[in-house]
Amino acid sequence: xxxxxxxxxxxxxxxxxxxxxxxxxxxxxxxxxxxxxxxxxxxxxxxxxxxxxxxxxxxxxxxxxxxxxxxxxxxxxxxxxxxxxxxxxxxxxxxxxxxxxxxxxxxxxxxxxxxxxxxxxxxxxxxxxxxxxxxxxxxxxxxxxxxxxxxxxxxxxxxxxxxxxxxxxxxxxxxxxxxxxxxxxxxxxxxxxxxxxxxxxxxxxxxxxxxxxxxxxxxxxxxxxxxxxxxxxxxx
Numbered sequence: 001x002x003x004x005x006x007x008x009x010x011x012x013x014x015x016x017x018x019x020x021x022x023x024x025x026x027x028x029x030x031x032x033x034x035x036x037x038x039x040x041x042x043x044x045x046x047x048x049x050x051x052x053x054x055x056x057x058x059x060x061x062x063x064x065x066x067x068x069x070x071x072x073x074x075x076x077x078x079x080x081x082x083x084x085x086x087x088x089x090x091x092x093x094x095x096x097x098x099x100x101x102x103x104x105x106x107x108x109x110x111x112x113x114x115x116x117x118x119x120x121x122x123x124x125x126x127x128x129x130x131x132x133x134x135x136x137x138x139x140x141x142x143x144x145x146x147x148x149x150x151x152x153x154x155x156x157x158x159x160x161x162x163x164x165x166x167x168x169x170x171x172x173x174x175x176x177x178x179x180x181x182x183x184x185x186x187x188x189x190x191x192x193x194x195x196x197x198x199x200x201x202x203x204x205x206x207x208x209x210x211x212x213x214x215x216x217x218x219x220x221x222x223x224x225x226x227x228x229x230x231x232x233x234x235x236x
Contacts, residue, residue: 024104025131036110038134052130057197062141066148067091074159074213089162090153093215094225097125099156109234117201122215126168169227173204176236183207186223203214204229204230 011167013034020030021035029035034055044050060096067090069085089095101124109127111118136144153159170186176185183206190201202211202222212233 019035020108024108025147027135027139027147029134034134034138035131038130039105039108039110039127041109041111041127043115043118043119044110047227053194055130055133056126057133059129059131062136062144063091063148064134065130066145067153069145070149070153071159085168086159086162088221088224089097090157090159092221092225093122093125093217094228095125095157096128097122099152103128103151104210145170158186161222168224170223173227173230173236176234177206183223186226188212188219202226206230 017036018029018032021032034152035044037050038052038055038059040051042053045051048054063085067081069088070088071078071090075083103192105124105127105133107123109125115236129164132144133150135147139147174184176182185205187205188200189203190199198219199215199217200222201213201215202219202225204211204223204226212226213228214222214227214229216222216225
């Protein structure tokens with residue numbers, strides 16, 4: 001129970017912790033230990049069986065499957081390329097991190113709040129994936145599928161709006177730079193293995209200065225995120 005006392009002060013009881021999870025996720029947890037693990041970043045729990053990295057790995061796969069199934073049924077006449085791009089726009093790291101912050105996961109996530117590097121990172125999107133994994137183990141696939149659609153896809157991932165967004169933001173940015181005589185490159189800043197998955201950090205560099213950067217499980221997704229952030233920064 002020490003972890004509750006440390007991170008939740010007066011609201012240190014397991015009942016209060018369960019209520020916070022229920023308020024944020026919109027479901028009543030069964031196996032509370034799964035959710036505690038899902039919310040625990042490795043900065044506070046080093047053991048592989050205590051932090052959320054394994055559940056993040058599982059939740060990433062489950063969420064991707066649920067979103068793929070949703071898109072497959074919503075767009076019966078669209079091709080594989082369109083469906084793949086839509087899924088990428090819905091579950092990329094930046095999108096999931098923004099969504100996690102929006103629904104309040106930062107308030108209940110267990111991480112080292114004194115580590116300044118974590119405040120601007122994407123650990124909350126990873127936590128959301130871990131929670132999907134926890135819900136899957138706790139409730140089973142069908143209930144997880146209904147929960148993801150009801151509490152994540154429909155209220156937060158505006159599919160119709162995403163459909164209208166330029167699918168290839170990288171090409172859009174490259175076209176703008178070429179038209180305006182600017183030098184644009186996409187540089188790999190880092191490539192590392194985290195929780196058995198390779199993660200790429202790509203920067204959009206404009207006229208020799210880093211404009212924005214994105215992270216993804218492949219270079220294409222990381223470049224698209226960097227391009228999206230760059231376009232927003234430039235007001236294009």
